[in-house]
Amino acid sequence: MSRQGWRTRQLARAVAGAGLALASLAASAYTETSGGYNVPTGVTEISREVHGLHMAIFWVCVVIGIVVFGAMIWSIIFHRRSKHPKPADFHESTTVEIIWTAIPFVILIAIAVPAAATLIKMEDTRNADLSVKITGYQWKWHYDYLGENVSFFSTLSAESNRARQLKSGIDVNAVPNYLVDVDQPLVVPVGKKVRFLITSNDVIHAWWVPEIAVKKDAIPGYVNEIWTRIEHPGTYRGVCAELCGRDHGYMPIVVRALPEAEYKAWLTKAKGGVVAAAPAVAVTDVPADAAPAAAPTAAPAPAAQEVAAAAAPAAAPAASSKDDLMKQGEAVFKANCMACHQANGTGLPPNFPSLVGSAVVKGPAEAQIAQVINGKNLMPPFKQLSDADIAAVVTYTRNAWGNSSGVVAPSQVAAQR
CATH class of the missing domain: 1.10.287.90 (Helix Hairpins)
Incomplete structure (x- = not known):
């Protein structure tokens, strides 16, 4: 050679x-x-x-x-x-x-x-066992189980939300699932075909969960369809994959897949008006050819207990003092409102106006409560908050930063629902 x-x-x-x-x-x-x-x-x-x-x-x-x-x-x-x-x-x-x-x-x-x-x-979304309508908001997700009378908002977990705030002093590395955890996950049954109807209330979002191979744009005025059938119980995380505004990075997605019996127990409780936290199921490495995993060892309460819990009437909330409402309202404000209206209430005009001396917080309480519940313009609805939380945050905004507009009771919020 x-x-x-x-x-x-x-x-x-x-x-x-x-x-x-x-x-x-x-x-x-x-x-x-x-x-x-x-x-x-x-x-x-x-x-x-x-x-x-x-x-x-x-x-x-x-x-x-x-x-x-x-x-x-x-x-x-x-x-x-x-x-x-x-x-x-x-x-x-x-x-x-x-x-x-x-x-x-x-x-x-x-x-x-x-x-x-x-x-x-x-x-091919035909012959689905369950249909869930997913609506993107700035900056949260709303899930509506069609035909089941169950719907709720899913927002960034309070722990992650506190840690992400400027000068929070919290070590984000110590926060479990930082920025990819929510207060209420989407819960679906294992082995069932679930159809997703994906849309948006304001701007274009994208619902993306890599481990179940679902990624669809959420477009205002248009409904996209896609489906999944999860084979193994677990918790699967995703994010909004479309730049949708200043808090785009703070609207994660969490899907929890439960064995059918546990899913039915969760759904029964949710139909009773309480969106229960689904049993936590750890994600494990699952071989592609593995058989469906067994139910998690930490099983939820039996279905009968779930029904009883759902049917039990809620205790009437005790009357709160103004100081208690202000303290609770400040916590709710920091978790849900501070990103847009700022810690000092000055907002980010023109999209998010100042609350200091605002005509809204100085006006009738009923009008402000209705705006918090139903949203307005770029402000999303916060109807997922409890009556007590809404009463507290409205009271806080009406009496903080030099405002002085009186106290709002949870009963006033309940009357506006």
């Missing part, structure tokens, strides 16, 4: 080895439980198909990259001017033209056929 041929072969081996090493490193960079750079395998049939397509196309790209860049490097080294002062004078080659047209065509067809089949399957 000539010296040039030996060098050529060694260079080709080096390029191929480097390409494969980098590809293997990238492919193994993802860890299901701690996050990474790759697409998760997920816990649904669709998510596994998406992952398989992704990896197949990834390796096709790796091979193309090795061939193309290998040819470029080889040409640069072995056909440089010092070796070939007179370049080749040929122009077209019909054979080469046919080859580099046919190969990409075959590759694209090979990719398109399975990808189209998966896309068609993703859009």
